Amino acid sequence: MLKEFFNQDTAPHATNVLVGKLGEVLVRAVGKPLDYAINWGRLWSLWPVHLETACCSVEFGAASSPRYDVERFGIIEAFGSLRQCDLIVVMGTITRKMAPRLRMVYDQMPDPKYVVAMGACAITGGLYFDSYNVLPGIDGVLPVDVYVPGCPPRPETLIQGCMLLQEKIKRMKGA
Amino acid sequence: MSSANDKDGEPSETSTGPSEGTRPLSKEEARKFYEEKGIDFSPDAPVKPRPIPQFEKSISDKIASKFGSKVTVDYVRANRMRISTKKEDILDVAHFIRDELGYDHAESVSGVDYPDSKEIEIVYHLGSYTDEKLAQQVLALATRVPREEIPNPGKDRSRMTSLREVFYSVEFHERECFEMFGVYFEGHPDNRRLLLPEDWADIPPFRKDFKIKGR
Amino acid sequence: MTAQLPPGIQLEKVDDRIMTLNVGPQHPGSGHMRLIIKIDGDYIVSCDPDPGYVHRGEEKMAEYRNYIQNIPHLERPVIHDSSNILHPYCLAVEELLGIEVPERAKYIRVIASELNRCIYTLYWLAIYGIFLGHSTMFMWPAGDRELFIDLLEAMSGARVTHAYLVPGGVRNDLPANFEERCLRQVDYFEKRLKEYQAVFYKNPILISRTEGTGILSRTDAIRLGTTGSVLRASGVDFDIRKKEPYDVYENLDFETVVMKEGDSYARSYVPYLEMFESCRIIRDAIRKMPKSGSVRTKLKPNPKGGNEEVYKRVESGRGALGYYIVSNNRPEPYRVKISVGSFRNLICMPYLLKGELLGNMPSVYWSLNYWPVEADR
Numbered sequence: 079m080l081k082e083f084f085n086q087d088t089a090p091h092a093t094n095v096l097v098g099k100l101g102e103v104l105v106r107a108v109g110k111p112l113d114y115a116i117n118w119g120r121l122w123s124l125w126p127v128h129l130e131t132a133c134c135s136v137e138f139g140a141a142s143s144p145r146y147d148v149e150r151f152g153i154i155e156a157f158g159s160l161r162q163c164d165l166i167v168v169m170g171t172i173t174r175k176m177a178p179r180l181r182m183v184y185d186q187m188p189d190p191k192y193v194v195a196m197g198a199c200a201i202t203g204g205l206y207f208d209s210y211n212v213l214p215g216i217d218g219v220l221p222v223d224v225y226v227p228g229c230p231p232r233p234e235t236l237i238q239g240c241m242l243l244q245e246k247i248k249r250m251k252g253a
Numbered sequence: 254m255s256s257a258n259d260k261d262g263e264p265s266e267t268s269t270g271p272s273e274g275t276r277p278l279s280k281e282e283a284r285k286f287y288e289e290k291g292i293d294f295s296p297d298a299p300v301k302p303r304p305i306p307q308f309e310k311s312i313s314d315k316i317a318s319k320f321g322s323k324v325t326v327d328y329v330r331a332n333r334m335r336i337s338t339k340k341e342d343i344l345d346v347a348h349f350i351r352d353e354l355g356y357d358h359a360e361s362v363s364g365v366d367y368p369d370s371k372e373i374e375i376v377y378h379l380g381s382y383t384d385e386k387l388a389q390q391v392l393a394l395a396t397r398v399p400r401e402e403i404p405n406p407g408k409d410r411s412r413m414t415s416l417r418e419v420f421y422s423v424e425f426h427e428r429e430c431f432e433m434f435g436v437y438f439e440g441h442p443d444n445r446r447l448l449l450p451e452d453w454a455d456i457p458p459f460r461k462d463f464k465i466k467g468r
Numbered sequence: 469m470t471a472q473l474p475p476g477i478q479l480e481k482v483d484d485r486i487m488t489l490n491v492g493p494q495h496p497g498s499g500h501m502r503l504i505i506k507i508d509g510d511y512i513v514s515c516d517p518d519p520g521y522v523h524r525g526e527e528k529m530a531e532y533r534n535y536i537q538n539i540p541h542l543e544r545p546v547i548h549d550s551s552n553i554l555h556p557y558c559l560a561v562e563e564l565l566g567i568e569v570p571e572r573a574k575y576i577r578v579i580a581s582e583l584n585r586c587i588y589t590l591y592w593l594a595i596y597g598i599f600l601g602h603s604t605m606f607m608w609p610a611g612d613r614e615l616f617i618d619l620l621e622a623m624s625g626a627r628v629t630h631a632y633l634v635p636g637g638v639r640n641d642l643p644a645n646f647e648e649r650c651l652r653q654v655d656y657f658e659k660r661l662k663e664y665q666a667v668f669y670k671n672p673i674l675i676s677r678t679e680g681t682g683i684l685s686r687t688d689a690i691r692l693g694t695t696g697s698v699l700r701a702s703g704v705d706f707d708i709r710k711k712e713p714y715d716v717y718e719n720l721d722f723e724t725v726v727m728k729e730g731d732s733y734a735r736s737y738v739p740y741l742e743m744f745e746s747c748r749i750i751r752d753a754i755r756k757m758p759k760s761g762s763v764r765t766k767l768k769p770n771p772k773g774g775n776e777e778v779y780k781r782v783e784s785g786r787g788a789l790g791y792y793i794v795s796n797n798r799p800e801p802y803r804v805k806i807s808v809g810s811f812r813n814l815i816c817m818p819y820l821l822k823g824e825l826l827g828n829m830p831s832v833y834w835s836l837n838y839w840p841v842e843a844d845r
Binding site for chain 3: 139
C-alpha cells in the first residue's frame with residue numbers, strides 16, 4: 079500500500095482510499111452517539127401528513143383530542159404542508175382512485191419518512207376485501223413500518239402503534 | 254321452509270361425517286333445535302293486506318287520468334307510491350308531476366339491473382318541500398331502458414332523456430347512474446365520470462354481470 | 469413548445485388571468501375529496517367537485533350479503549353517526565320482513581340515534597373550528613364528544629362502530645344505571661353548549677368570516693334539492709322527524725330549528741341549535757320509555773324478503789338518509805341504494821363557491837355538513 083502511495087500515478091487513488099478508511103473509523107468511533115443524537119431529534123417530533131383517506135380519520139382526530147392527547151408522546155397534530163412532514167398515517171381504506179395520489183404524497187415527503195398503516199382496511203382490505211375498488215392493503219404502494227389493527231383502531235391502539243414506531247426509530251441508523 | 258331446505262342438493266344424511274359432534278343437523282333435527290329455542294319457524298314473511306290510503310290514491314288517480322294507458326300505477330301505500338312509464342313519455346309525466354302536483358326535487362336516482370328481461374330500470378324518488386301536504390310523500394317514477402349484453406356506455410341503445418330540465422337536483426345522481434349502469438342521459442350537460450377512478454376500463458360495476466372478487 | 473408530445477397527452481391552454489387550483493385530496497381544507505377550482509386573483513370563477521376517493525362499492529357488496537350480514541358494513545360510511553345510518557335500513561328491512569318492534573326498543577333506538585347525532589355534530593364542529601384556525605373549538609367539542617361516546621360504549625360495547633340497531637329492535641338492553649348517567653351527561657352538556665356560544669358563535673372573527681358568505685336562497689335550496697341543516701338554514705321548515713315521524717318521534721317534544729339567512733353562519737349555527745333539541749328529545753324519551761320489556765323481536769334464521777321494494781328515510785346528522793331496497797324472494801337484497809344527505813348537498817358546492825373569495829372556501833365547504841366518505845359510499 080505504501081508503494082502505491084508514493085507512486086505518481088496511483089497516489090490520488092490511494093489517498094482517496096486512505097481518507098475513506100479513516101472516515102469509516104471515525105464513524106465507527108463517534109457514529110453510535112451521533113446516531114443516538116440524530117434519532118433522538120427525530121423521535122419526539124413526528125409530523126404526520128394531513129391525508130385523510132377513509133373513516134379511520136375520525137379516530138385519528140380523536141387521538142389528538144384532549145382525552146388521548148397524542149402530542150404528549152411527540153406526535154404532533156396532522157399538518158398541511160407535506161414538505162415538512164416525516165410521518166404518513168394511512169387512515170383506512172385506499173381505493174384505486176386514491177392509490178396514485180397516496181404514492182405521490184409519499185414521494186414528495188423528505189427523507190427520512192415513516193409509514194403507519196392504520197385500520198384493517200389499510201392492512202388487508204378489511205371489511206372491503208371483496209370490493210371492486212379497494213386495494214387489498216397498502217403494502218404494494220408504500221413500505222409500511224407499523225401496522226395498527228382494528229376497525230377502526232381505538233386511539234389508544236394508534237398511540238401504541240406510534241410508540242412502537244418510536245422504538246423502531248431508536249434502533250435505526252442515524253445518517 | 255328453513256334456510257337449509259332451500260338448497261335441493263343438500264346432503265340430509267351424513268353417514269360419512271367425521272364425528273357425531275360436528276356433523277350438520279338434518280332437517281328434522283334443525284326444526285326441533287329451533288323450536289326448542291323458541292324461534293319462529295313459519296315458512297314465509299306474513300303477507301298482510303294493506304289498506305289503500307285515500308290521499309295517495311287521489312294523487313295517483315290524477316296522473317292515471319291525465320296520461321291514461323301511458324302510465325302504470327305499480328302500488329299505492331301509506332306515504333309511498335310508484336308510477337312507471339315508458340322512457341319516451343317520462344319527460345311529459347315529470348313536467349306534470351312538478352307543475353300540477355307540486356313535487357319539486359328528486360331525493361335519489363337509482364338504477365336496477367334486470368338481465369333476464371334485458372332492461373335497466375331507472376327510479377326517480379321525488380319529494381316536495383313547498384307543499385305541506387306532500388311533505389311525507391315520496392313518489393317513485395320509474396322507467397325502463399334497453400340493456401345491452403356488451404355495454405358501450407354512451408354509444409349504445411341504453412339511453413334516455415335526462416330529467417335535469419325538470420328537476421335540477423338530479424344532476425349528480427344521473428352522473429352516478431351513467432357510470433354505474435352505463436345509461437346515457439340525453440340532454441344532461443355533464444355526462445362525465447364522478448366516483449370511479451379515471452382509468453376504469455371494465456363494464457359499469459353495478460350491472461348484475463359484473464362480479465366482485467370471490468363471489 | 470416544439471417538442472413532440474407522447475400520444476394521448478395534451479397541453480392545457482394556460483390563461484394568464486385564470487389559474488387552476490387542485491384543492492385536495494391532500495389539503496387541510498378539503499378532506500377526502502378534490503375541488504378543481506379556477507381563480508381570478510382571489511375570487512373563485514368556477515368550482516368542479518371531484519369526489520370518489522373513498523368509493524368502496526357498499527351498494528354492490530350489499531347485494532352479496534344477507535340482511536343481517538349487511539349491518540356492519542353499511543354503518544361504515546359514517547362511523548361517527550352509525551346509529552342514524554342504520555336506522556332507515558332497520559326500518560326498511562322490518563317492513564320487508566313484516567317484523568314488529570317492541571315499544572321499549574323504539575325508545576332505545578331514538579335515544580341511540582340522538583346521542584349519535586350529538587357525537588356527529590360535535591366532530592363536525594371540531595373540524596369546523598380547525599378549518600377556521602380556531603384551536604379551542606377543536607379541543608372543546610372533541611373532549612365533550614368522548615363523554616357521549618362513553619355512553620354509547622356502555623350501551624353497545626364499541627367506541628364508534630356500534631352496530632347497535634338491528635332489524636327487530638336493538639342488540640341488547642340498556643346497562644344498569646344508564647338513565648341516571650345519561651340525564652347527568654345531558655344536563656352537563658347543555659351547560660357546556662352555552663359556553664360554546666361565547667367562545668365561538670359570538671366571536672367577531674368567526675362572524676366576519678362566515679356571515680354573508682356562500683348565501684343560498686330559499687328558492688335555490690329547494691331547486692337544488694338540498695337537505696338537512698343546509699335546507700333549514702335557508703328557511704325551509706323540513707325535518708323528517710316532524711314531517712314523517714318514524715319510531716316514536718311523534719310522541720316526543722321537540723322543535724325544528726329554522727333560520728332564514730342561508731349563509732355559512734346560519735348553516736353552522738343550525739346544527740349547534742339542534743343539539744339542544746337532541747338533549748330535549750333524550751330527556752323526554754327517557755321519561756316516557758317503558759321501564760321494562762323486550763328490546764328485540766327475534767328474526768327467523770336467514771330471513772327472506774318478499775318480491776317487493778321499499779323506500780324508508782330518516783333524518784340523520786347530515787339530512788335525509790334513505791334506503792331503497794329491492795328484494796326478490798332471496799335472503800340477499802336484489803339492490804340497495806343509499807340516498808345520502810352529503811351526496812345531495814354536493815350539488816351546492818359549484819353553485820355556492822362561484823364568486824366567493826378563496827379564503828372563504830373552507831368555511832363554505834364545511835358548513836355544507838358534507839362527509840365525503842358517506843357521499844362516495
